[in-house]
Structure formats: structure tokens, C-alpha cells
Amino acid sequence: MTIDTKDMLNSILESISRISYIKPEEIPEIDLYMDQVTTFMESHLSSSRRHxxxxxxxxxxIxxxxxxxxxxxxxxxxxxxxxxxxxxxxxYLKNILCINDIQTLLDPISENYFSGDGSMDMTELYNEIMNLELKQIExxxxxxxxxxxxxxxxxEHATEEEQDFLRKFSFICMLSFDVYVKKQVIEKIIDDMADNQPKDTKNKNSKK
Structure with missing residues (x-):
């Protein structure tokens, strides 16, 4: 790991700053056909591709x-x-959660906010979430x-040749453990949410 700490931090900040997210004001006010939807999403989230x-x-x-x-x-x-x-x-959710878990999370969103008849509309909800996430960057x-x-x-006692790989491996393992623990927490919360859903919603989800 030859990158010094300062360069590594700058690299992280640069990488995070490049993470794409769609701003509501960028979305056309007119409804779109499927081809227009995929084109729009591709153009606005392209930097999130791995390959x-x-x-x-x-x-x-879709x-x-x-x-x-x-x-x-x-x-x-x-x-x-x-x-x-x-x-x-x-x-974003599909990268870490299964379909049933995403459905448990998004069913109340669809029912209460999608139509705009609730206490807030989808744009307000989305902006609130994105503002919270942007505060997590630093x-x-x-x-x-x-x-x-x-x-x-x-x-420290490994050979110089071994250290480069082993330290990268350590770094990846620590990051992975962090993701693993947070995923466990997420799944626990979702399970609690699913237990509190109305019975007809639970039955619908269990059929998926």
C-alpha cells in the first residue's frame, strides 16, 4: 500500500464526490416511455458503473x-x-437487499407518498433522504x-513482498466487516417492519 494517507483521503473524497445521484429538478416534468426512462437513468448514474x-x-x-x-x-x-x-x-437498495426486503421498505412509500396525497410527496421525501446521505460523506x-x-x-513482521498484499487484504476485510454488520442491522429492522405489516401485505410478500 504505497499511497500515503493524504493521497488516500483525497482519493476517497474524490471517489465519493463522483457518486451519482439524481436530483429531482433534473427529471423531466413530462412522463416518459420506457426507452426514455432507461436512457435517462443511464446518463445520470453512469459513473456508478463498476465496468x-x-x-x-x-x-x-423495470x-x-x-x-x-x-x-x-x-x-x-x-x-x-x-x-x-x-x-x-x-x-441503490438492490445492491445489498433482496427483493422481498426492498418490497417491505417500499410498499409504505408507494402507498403513502407516491400519489402525493400524503403528508409529503415523493420529491420531498427523496430530497430529505438525499440530504441525510450527503451529510455522511465527511x-x-x-x-x-x-x-x-x-x-x-x-x-509488521511480514516480508516487504507480503506486506503489500496482506495490508490490502486487511483493509478490504475491515471494510467488508463494516458492511456485514450494517447489513445485519438493516435486515433486523426490516424483519421488525415486516412483522408489523398488515396480514394481507405479509401474505402478498410471502408469495414473491
């Missing part, structure tokens, strides 16, 4: 989300601004840097 050829969202994915009740169905084959905000939530960078420093101080 250049990776797809952000395909037609098949159809499956609607089929599995993760996404309200389109109206006359057109998707609204609310649909695109829901798709953004799904896009603490996240500090935490990753702390783990990096710990990794750099590990395996």
Missing part, C-alpha cells in the same frame, strides 16, 4: 420491478417523475481513512 459495459437499469429489470410490486405500474406505458424517484431507491471518508491507517500498520 464500462455494465447496465444501470434494463427494460426487463418490468420485473412492476411485476413484483416494487414499482407502481406505468400509466398508459408512461413513467412519471415519481416512478423515476422510486427507481432510484430501488437501484464521516465516511474519515472512517475509511482510519481503517486504511490501521491496515497500513498491520503485518
Amino acid at each position: 464500462e459495459g455494465d447496465k444501470i437499469l434494463t427494460k426487463t429489470m 418490468n420485473n420491478y412492476a411485476k413484483n410490486n416494487l414499482l407502481p405500474p406505468p400509466v398508459k406505458k408512461k413513467y412519471s417523475k415519481e416512478h423515476l424517484l422510486m427507481l432510484t431507491f430501488i437501484y 464521516p465516511l471518508a474519515k472512517d475509511v481513512t482510519k481503517k486504511y491507517k490501521l491496515a497500513c500498520s498491520s503485518f
